[in-house]
């Protein structure tokens with residue numbers, strides 16, 4: 001069986017809860033993708049065009065800094081990456097994570113939480129950050145519970 005890591009970014013805790021369920025269901029290690037500077041409520045205000053998240057998501061070249069060096073991804077064959085959907089895609093901090101380590105030859109399965117939106121162009125926007133990895137759209141885990149998460153991970 002392949003060795004799996006669950007890595008997640010969560011600004012307000014929803015994806016964190018989903019990631020914990022996924023890690024438990026697959027018996028995987030759990031790793032939090034941590035921004036160097038945490039997002040405040042004001043940073044997350046999507047109604048404010050000048051908020052940090054609005055500015056970051058309006059220029060997809062921006063790479064929010066993360067804490068690195070505290071995980072070795074080499075031993076893992078499959079990495080499940082979770083995040084909230086921001087402006088219909090993954091936050092660019094996920095690009096930062098993918099560009100910070102070598103994911104060559106690995107399978108990356110995505111999961112997300114949102115207010116209702118799907119993955120949109122997420123795979124297309126993440127792939128250039130890990131060109132030699134196989135990135136697949138996994139599941140939107142809105143309202144997920146242990147049972148539904150277990151059912152999903154069985155299909156992986």
Ligand SMILES: Cc1cc2nc3c(=O)[nH]c(=O)nc-3n(C[C@H](O)[C@H](O)[C@H](O)COP(=O)(O)O)c2cc1C
Pocket residue numbers: 009010011012013014015016044045046053054083084085086087088089113114115116117118
């Ligand atoms: C900046 C920002 C942009 C968002 N954009 C979307 C969106 O485009 N579609 C959507 O359904 N939800 C959107 N949401 C809602 C989040 O995806 C949702 O609340 C998510 O579960 C939060 O996860 P977290 O607590 O792990 O950060 C957005 C939230 C924020 C803060």
